[in-house]
Amino acid sequence: MRSGCVPIVDDRGGFREPITSGCGYLCEGQQEFAEAISELQSSTHRWKMLRACRAHADETFSLKRFGNELLKRFREAAS
Numbered sequence: 001m002r003s004g005c006v007p008i009v010d011d012r013g014g015f016r017e018p019i020t021s022g023c024g025y026l027c028e029g030q031q032e033f034a035e036a037i038s039e040l041q042s043s044t045h046r047w048k049m050l051r052a053c054r055a056h057a058d059e060t061f062s063l064k065r066f067g068n069e070l071l072k073r074f075r076e077a078a079s
Contacts, residue, residue, distance in 0.1 A: 001018065001023065001024070001053040001056065001057035001059060001061070002054060002055065002057040002061060002062065003029070004052075004053065004054050005050075005053065006023075006025070006046070006049045006053050007019055007023075007024035007025070007026065007053070008009065008024065008025045008027060008033060008036045008041060008075045009025065009026055010026075010027060010028075011026035011027055011028045012028060012054065018061070020056060020059070022049070022052050023049070023051060023052050023056040023057075024049075041052055044077045051059060
């Protein structure tokens, strides 16, 4: 997602945890997968989703966030 990929994931046990509303697709069947792929054919919609996925991933999974969270936990443990 940080590289701008829009995830299309099986909602029945796939790698679903990173997906939030507006940042990818959670699909439960062939029809939902087909609809997700069809929606991404629109360049306007695709770029909107790409930007949302990138922003969500930078906020949630970036090295900066990881470092800040790690320092916070070290400080809490040292207190």
